[in-house]
Amino acid sequence: MTEAASHLPASRLGGSDIRTISKVDVGLKRRYAAERRFRAFGLAAVTIAICFLAVLFGSIIGRGYTAFQQTRITMMVDFDAGIIAPDGDRTSAAVMSGDSFRFDDLIAASLQRTLELDPNDEDGLYDGLDLLSKGSAPLLRTMIAKDPSLIGTKRTVDFYATGDVDAFVKGSIRADIPESQRLIKDKHIALIDRLEKEKALHLAFNTGLFTNGASTRPEMAGVGVALVGSLYMMLVVLALSLPLGVAGSIYLEEFAPKNRWTDVIEVNINNLAAVPSIVYGLLGLAVFINFAHLPRSASLVGGLVLTLTTLPTIIIATRAALKAVPPSIREAGLGVGASKMQTVFHHVLPLAMPGVLTGTIIGLAHALGETAPLLMIGMKAFIVDYPTTPFDPATALPTQIYMWATEPERAFSERTSAAIIVLLVFLLAMNSIAIVLRRAFERRW
Amino acid sequence: MSAVQAATPFETVRTPDPANRPIKVHTAKVKVTYGQKEALHGVSIDIAEKAVTAFIGPSGCGKSTFLRCINRMNDTIAGARVEGKITLDEQDIYDPDLDVVELRARVGMVFQKPNPFPKSIFDNVAYGPRIHGLARSKADLEEIVVTSLQKASLFNEVKDRLSEPGTSLSGGQQQRLCIARAIAVSPEVILMDEPCSALDPIATAKVEELIDELRANFTIVIVTHSMQQAARVSQRTAFFHLGHLIEEGPTDHVFTNPLEQRTQDYITGRFG
Ligand SMILES: Nc1ncnc2c1ncn2[C@@H]1O[C@H](COP(=O)(O)OP(=O)(O)O)[C@@H](O)[C@H]1O
Ligand SMILES: [Mg+2]
Numbered sequence: 001m002t003e004a005a006s007h008l009p010a011s012r013l014g015g016s017d018i019r020t021i022s023k024v025d026v027g028l029k030r031r032y033a034a035e036r037r038f039r040a041f042g043l044a045a046v047t048i049a050i051c052f053l054a055v056l057f058g059s060i061i062g063r064g065y066t067a068f069q070q071t072r073i074t075m076m077v078d079f080d081a082g083i084i085a086p087d088g089d090r091t092s093a094a095v096m097s098g099d100s101f102r103f104d105d106l107i108a109a110s111l112q113r114t115l116e117l118d119p120n121d122e123d124g125l126y127d128g129l130d131l132l133s134k135g136s137a138p139l140l141r142t143m144i145a146k147d148p149s150l151i152g153t154k155r156t157v158d159f160y161a162t163g164d165v166d167a168f169v170k171g172s173i174r175a176d177i178p179e180s181q182r183l184i185k186d187k188h189i190a191l192i193d194r195l196e197k198e199k200a201l202h203l204a205f206n207t208g209l210f211t212n213g214a215s216t217r218p219e220m221a222g223v224g225v226a227l228v229g230s231l232y233m234m235l236v237v238l239a240l241s242l243p244l245g246v247a248g249s250i251y252l253e254e255f256a257p258k259n260r261w262t263d264v265i266e267v268n269i270n271n272l273a274a275v276p277s278i279v280y281g282l283l284g285l286a287v288f289i290n291f292a293h294l295p296r297s298a299s300l301v302g303g304l305v306l307t308l309t310t311l312p313t314i315i316i317a318t319r320a321a322l323k324a325v326p327p328s329i330r331e332a333g334l335g336v337g338a339s340k341m342q343t344v345f346h347h348v349l350p351l352a353m354p355g356v357l358t359g360t361i362i363g364l365a366h367a368l369g370e371t372a373p374l375l376m377i378g379m380k381a382f383i384v385d386y387p388t389t390p391f392d393p394a395t396a397l398p399t400q401i402y403m404w405a406t407e408p409e410r411a412f413s414e415r416t417s418a419a420i421i422v423l424l425v426f427l428l429a430m431n432s433i434a435i436v437l438r439r440a441f442e443r444r445w
Numbered sequence: 446m447s448a449v450q451a452a453t454p455f456e457t458v459r460t461p462d463p464a465n466r467p468i469k470v471h472t473a474k475v476k477v478t479y480g481q482k483e484a485l486h487g488v489s490i491d492i493a494e495k496a497v498t499a500f501i502g503p504s505g506c507g508k509s510t511f512l513r514c515i516n517r518m519n520d521t522i523a524g525a526r527v528e529g530k531i532t533l534d535e536q537d538i539y540d541p542d543l544d545v546v547e548l549r550a551r552v553g554m555v556f557q558k559p560n561p562f563p564k565s566i567f568d569n570v571a572y573g574p575r576i577h578g579l580a581r582s583k584a585d586l587e588e589i590v591v592t593s594l595q596k597a598s599l600f601n602e603v604k605d606r607l608s609e610p611g612t613s614l615s616g617g618q619q620q621r622l623c624i625a626r627a628i629a630v631s632p633e634v635i636l637m638d639e640p641c642s643a644l645d646p647i648a649t650a651k652v653e654e655l656i657d658e659l660r661a662n663f664t665i666v667i668v669t670h671s672m673q674q675a676a677r678v679s680q681r682t683a684f685f686h687l688g689h690l691i692e693e694g695p696t697d698h699v700f701t702n703p704l705e706q707r708t709q710d711y712i713t714g715r716f717g
Contacts, residue, residue: 337550
């Protein structure tokens with residue numbers, strides 16, 4: 001560069017040779033420096049973003065991973081027919097009716113056997129019972145009701161430990177703080193150590209986290225109902241917003257005349273995408289519940305509200321995808337005598353499909369994480385039983401997280417993080433599906 | 446009507462067809478307005494059957510606009526308005542009773558940029574016959590596809606790869622595929638808007654050869670910016686300028702002995 005410039009006559013460089021050449025050099029240096037700076041800024045931005053993401057994931061996983069394991073206490077249970085079925089009736093119905101304390105007696109008996117207690121040692125028995133979840137007796141009862149052939153046999157059963165015992169075993173309640181401030185007393189610690197040594201107390205994978213519904217006992221609480229509720233809502237959203245959104249976009253983009261009305265509609269759709277979701281919640285409350293009298297807390301209503309929030313996203317994505325289809329394809333279709341409808345459905349829509357699907361899945365992912373509108377329509381109830389239809393009351397993953405986040409117990413706070421992990425896994429899965437579908441459809445180009 | 450046009454009353458210079466071919470498309474005083482802007486100021490021309498008519502003229506003079514009137518492709522442009530009369534075999538194509546889909550099956554079109562569907566070569570050609578229900582059986586359809594590809598001189602090049610995507614072909618092959626696609630619905634007229642402008646010289650020569658062969662069975666109207674091409678493939682030539690049809694006549698006559706000064710200026714390269 002320098003050499004080439006020095007061959008030019010001084011007159012063309014407009015002054016003394018040396019000064020001009022050095023000016024050119026400086027300019028180049030500055031440009032390279034600017035480029036390096038820009039790259040450095042970009043790299044820094046990406047690095048910072050990745051750091052934040054790592055901190056976020058690290059803290060959530062760090063706090064939540066323990067919830068995927070749970071402390072169990074294994075005991076031999078004598079399913080004594082004399083206690084369970086005193087009148088000889090061994091049907092499920094008989095098991096579910098009658099005195100519920102007989103199952104507490106069963107547990108007490110097996111605890112006495114496990115700890116080799118004196119039958120008259122009441123204090124020892126109660127200390128042992130303190131370790132077991134208060135939900136153990138109902139659990140045992142449903143277990144027998146499901147399989148009445150257990151009556152009269154002896155089996156080992158895994159019981160849940162209480163949330164506090166669980167927290168102690170996982171190390172989040174420490175033994176070195178003064179006993180008066182500790183939720184687990186010294187006598188309990190002695191028992192836990194003894195059961196651990198006898199291999200009766202152990203950690204196992206927490207299936208209840210995925211299958212149980214709401215519970216005031218943290219060790220029995222799970223996201224099962226929330227998962228089913230979220231699934232129903234996603235189905236409702238998909239079934240409504242995909243056809244409506246795609247049909248609406250096709251009409252607006254391909255058929256509607258371009259006039260002031262369609263401009264107004266276009267502006268409004270873009271505005272609707274920016275409306276805070278809680279407003280949709282209020283709208284849903286007013287229209288679906290107060291006016292249409294649909295059941296409160298039902299996943300159907302949640303799905304309808306989320307459809308409203310998702311529609312603008314899907315419409316905008318679909319219209320962008322349709323716009324991106326080259327006009328030559330439309331001309332080709334019309335040119336061989338296809339009708340407008342045939343041109344759109346045979347040629348334009350298939351080409352727009354990757355964009356449509358990506359938009360839809362990203363809209364669904366948004367809907368899956370949406371919380372505020374669901375709180376408005378009451379999807380934060382205490383729901384123990386699985387919803388069998390979308391009309392039954394249910395909760396959703398994000399509202400479940402919201403409810404658990406307000407609970408003080410350690411077992412609830414680890415479940416909060418675990419539920420966030422479950423939600424994030426679903427979101428990641430949905431986004432991956434979007435990418436895979438996009439690739440699969442793009443290959444047809 | 447613009448002031449310029451009012452100041453210069455306009456008359457197209459015409460030289461009759463010595464071969465006296467029958468007229469396929471007749472147009473009278475065709476005006477096209479895009480929004481407020483009049484792009485064509487009244488074009489009248491008769492297009493001869495089973496011959497190639499070339500439209501030449503500087504770019505922006507309205508050749509494509511006029512071509513697109515003949516199969517009513519202008520209908521698809523928002524704000525475009527067509528006035529005047531166009532008949533195909535004495536049938537008014539802007540008659541409200543006429544089905545535009547049927548018209549486009551009778552008047553096929555090949556575009557400037559090859560635009561095969563992102564489907565297989567076979568499906569590209571089969572698409573028209575399929576939607577119009579031209580084939581009674583699968584064998585019928587296959588025959589239509591094969592003969593169309595043969596007529597478009599493409600069959601030998603693609604016969605082993607009919608299931609490959611049309612977009613995998615070279616530019617020239619794609620354009621011949623588009624011609625095959627147009628032929629497959631047995632149109633009477635084929636409109637071609639600068640069909641070779643995106644092709645290299647060898648591919649261009651092949652398409653020109655093809656156009657010359659197709660003339661035996663189809664009425665062809667071709668827009669071209671290459672005067673050599675017009676001279677090579679067409680029997681009649683129409684020269685457009687600023688939305689007017691300036692001169693039309695037998696190709697050799699227009700090129701060797703133009704009657705209008707502007708035609709002379711254009712073909713000698715003085716403007717354009
Ligand atoms: N879709 C359109 N909307 C508005 N004006 C157009 C449109 N298409 C063409 N025109 C105008 O009409 C005139 C003729 O264009 P065109 O027919 O494409 O010319 P040519 O094909 O001869 O180059 C030009 O001035 C062009 O700007
Ligand atoms: Mg043009």
